[in-house]
Amino acid sequence: MTQVPQPDHGDLERIVMTVVRALRGAGAAAGLSGPELDNAVARSLAFLRRRVTGDFEVDAYGFDEDFTQSLVFPLLRVLYRHWFRVEVRGIENLPRAGAALVVANHSGTIALDSLMTQVAIHDEHPDHRHLRMLGADLVFATPVVGLLARKTGSTLAATTDAERLLTSGELVGVWPEGFKGVGKGFKDRYRLQRFGRGGFVAAALRTQAPIVPCSIVGAEETYPMLGNASAVARVLGLPYFPITPTFPWLGPLGAIPLPSKWYIEFGTPIPTDDHPPAAADDPAVVFELTDHVRERIQHTLYELLRNRGSVFL
Amino acid sequence: MARVVMVTGVARELAGRVLRQLAQDPEITRVIGVDLLPPTGPIGRAEFIRADIRSPLVARMLDQAEVDTVVHMGVIATSRDAGGRVVQKDINVLGTMQLLASCQRASSVRRLVVKSTAGVYGSSPRDPAVFTEEMSAKVVPRSGFARDSMEVEGYVRGLSRRRPDISVTTLRMANVIGPSIRTVLTDYFALPVLPVPFGYDGRLQFLHEDDAVHSMVRAVRTDLDGAVNVAGDGVVATSQAVAMARRPCLPVIRSASGLTRWSMRQLGLAALPADHLDFLAYGRVVDTTRMRHELGFEPAYSSLRAFRSFLQAGRDGDRHAGDSPYRVEGAP
Numbered sequence: 001m002t003q004v005p006q007p008d009h010g011d012l013e014r015i016v017m018t019v020v021r022a023l024r025g026a027g028a029a030a031g032l033s034g035p036e037l038d039n040a041v042a043r044s045l046a047f048l049r050r051r052v053t054g055d056f057e058v059d060a061y062g063f064d065e066d067f068t069q070s071l072v073f074p075l076l077r078v079l080y081r082h083w084f085r086v087e088v089r090g091i092e093n094l095p096r097a098g099a100a101l102v103v104a105n106h107s108g109t110i111a112l113d114s115l116m117t118q119v120a121i122h123d124e125h126p127d128h129r130h131l132r133m134l135g136a137d138l139v140f141a142t143p144v145v146g147l148l149a150r151k152t153g154s155t156l157a158a159t160t161d162a163e164r165l166l167t168s169g170e171l172v173g174v175w176p177e178g179f180k181g182v183g184k185g186f187k188d189r190y191r192l193q194r195f196g197r198g199g200f201v202a203a204a205l206r207t208q209a210p211i212v213p214c215s216i217v218g219a220e221e222t223y224p225m226l227g228n229a230s231a232v233a234r235v236l237g238l239p240y241f242p243i244t245p246t247f248p249w250l251g252p253l254g255a256i257p258l259p260s261k262w263y264i265e266f267g268t269p270i271p272t273d274d275h276p277p278a279a280a281d282d283p284a285v286v287f288e289l290t291d292h293v294r295e296r297i298q299h300t301l302y303e304l305l306r307n308r309g310s311v312f313l
Numbered sequence: 314m315a316r317v318v319m320v321t322g323v324a325r326e327l328a329g330r331v332l333r334q335l336a337q338d339p340e341i342t343r344v345i346g347v348d349l350l351p352p353t354g355p356i357g358r359a360e361f362i363r364a365d366i367r368s369p370l371v372a373r374m375l376d377q378a379e380v381d382t383v384v385h386m387g388v389i390a391t392s393r394d395a396g397g398r399v400v401q402k403d404i405n406v407l408g409t410m411q412l413l414a415s416c417q418r419a420s421s422v423r424r425l426v427v428k429s430t431a432g433v434y435g436s437s438p439r440d441p442a443v444f445t446e447e448m449s450a451k452v453v454p455r456s457g458f459a460r461d462s463m464e465v466e467g468y469v470r471g472l473s474r475r476r477p478d479i480s481v482t483t484l485r486m487a488n489v490i491g492p493s494i495r496t497v498l499t500d501y502f503a504l505p506v507l508p509v510p511f512g513y514d515g516r517l518q519f520l521h522e523d524d525a526v527h528s529m530v531r532a533v534r535t536d537l538d539g540a541v542n543v544a545g546d547g548v549v550a551t552s553q554a555v556a557m558a559r560r561p562c563l564p565v566i567r568s569a570s571g572l573t574r575w576s577m578r579q580l581g582l583a584a585l586p587a588d589h590l591d592f593l594a595y596g597r598v599v600d601t602t603r604m605r606h607e608l609g610f611e612p613a614y615s616s617l618r619a620f621r622s623f624l625q626a627g628r629d630g631d632r633h634a635g636d637s638p639y640r641v642e643g644a645p
Contacts, residue, residue, distance in 0.1 A: 060516065061442040062596075141438040
């Protein structure tokens with residue numbers, strides 16, 4: 001018989017009790033008490049048990065629903081509900097089932113807007129759909145970040161993955177401005193940058209999935225980027241190195257985003273099935289559709305900004 | 314329709330079992346197994362011929378027996394089994410070249426089935442989430458079994474061009490695992506501490522050893538042309554596999570992969586191939602639509618069940634003692 005060293009039960013019990021005490025402490029600090037606290041501790045223990053025994057499921061893209069629901073969303077929800085107080089409009093424009101491509105503006109120095117959109121769709125959509133996001137190559141080559149990205153359902157922003165997801169009827173989110181969007185200076189806030197080569201539109205055309213424009217207001221003011229230390233960025237291999245009022249001066253405290261109030265609005269879906277799938281190879285159709293989507297997002301952004309009172313309240 | 318079938322590499326586990334299964338098929342007139350050493354299990358009515366596929370005598374054998382189907386399973390995955398990397402490359406690449414040259418000259422040969430690996434797609438952060446057969450590696454494998462298989466596939470394509478009348482199926486198998494087979498991965502999971510890449514969690518696909526054998530036999534009976542991915546359903550994350558193996562793990566920074574492998578060798582533990590940590594970090598998933606619809610093969614085990622069967626056999630003590638995995642490798 002293979003000898004696998006088993007910790008004796010006394011040790012195991014001690015470890016488990018320490019973990020339970022730590023969880024209770026954390027729960028109490030978060031303001032939970034009584035049966036709510038007990039439930040939270042029980043759920044966390046169950047999650048840890050599943051992790052330690054490998055009792056979870058990962059899909060072909062690396063999406064780990066258990067991890068996302070049990071660990072990531074609760075943490076993101078703190079930001080979503082209490083820090084950014086996100087207000088979501090137009091959720092009915094997302095289909096109940098089946099594929100759709102959500103196209104949004106990108107801003108905020110780090111990709112918090114994509115995470116908030118993911119939580120928004122999951123929490124506000126009547127079927128709690130998961131948004132599968134397309135991210136840049138750099139994300140997946142970075143340790144930890146790449147791992148978390150895959151586990152929460154993201155994959156490469158490449159035509160093959162996008163088309164595969166859309167063909168299986170998933171909700172796919174893309175931020176075509178990419179690093180140009182997140183890394184733009186504060187003076188260019190809410191002005192959409194160039195929308196890439198339109199690969200995402202081609203994917204939607206080929207799979208005949210509707211395009212849902214999405215406008216996100218509030219992310220620009222989280223880390224107002226006043227400058228870019230490009231020399232430092234080059235040395236570190238980053239697309240930019242942001243200089244904000246709080247970073248890098250306050251060090252790690254500078255990583256705390258400013259508590260702006262966010263609005264995420266989903267616009268009326270733009271159908272792609274009035275073109276045949278082969279139109280994906282026609283640059284004229286692709287550019288026209290890309291411009292149309294960009295205009296719609298920009299227009300809604302200006303509306304939201306006009307009606308917005310204060311940035312933070 | 315296969316009448317006279319020749320299988321190479323029959324001294325090894327999977328090829329020996331393929332030989333045995335083909336021998337049980339009443340529609341095949343003659344089944345011949347070829348290798349330097351005889352197969353370890355019973356082979357029924359199949360014949361064994363001791364021959365080196367690197368020698369041109371194979372051509373004569375193909376003609377004399379009027380072989381119409383060649384099943385090439387002689388590409389060796391582990392340098393340990395071959396007796397070192399240099400010998401492994403020799404057998405894999407030169408052996409295949411010679412075998413294919415013999416097939417080209419033998420007018421009786423009509424069908425070729427080649428055991429290849431999904432490793433030809435490589436493992437990198439830029440990979441598409443799922444590889445289909447038309448795609449090629451983003452980061453081309455540079456060494457080892459995957460590299461040899463890439464070269465083998467290249468020579469096979471060359472044969473296809475020169476002999477368009479031969480239909481060729483190349484089976485790109487995901488990592489084979491199961492109760493009996495011994496591979497780099499099974500050696501890895503037998504280590505007392507598992508080095509895992511820090512900050513990465515690859516998607517691993519497995520193919521149960523029984524399914525590997527059945528897919529080869531299935532391919533012999535069809536007339537499919539081209540590459541086919543073969544893998545069990547579903548995906549196992551590296552962290553999941555390590556947790557299920559109930560072994561302590563040691564996070565290792567990816568850039569320290571060379572240092573890790575050197576330490577493993579110095580400690581007398583099984584040597585890991587150069588791309589092993591990359592494979593654990595990024596994994597590799599292949600699309601199996603063609604396997605189901607064109608090859609007509611459905612694996613009985615999912616990736617998870619295949620991996621579990623391997624772990625279960627280890628716990629039940631059903632795995633062969635064989636050579637201790639804690640032995641220093643031969644040539645690197």
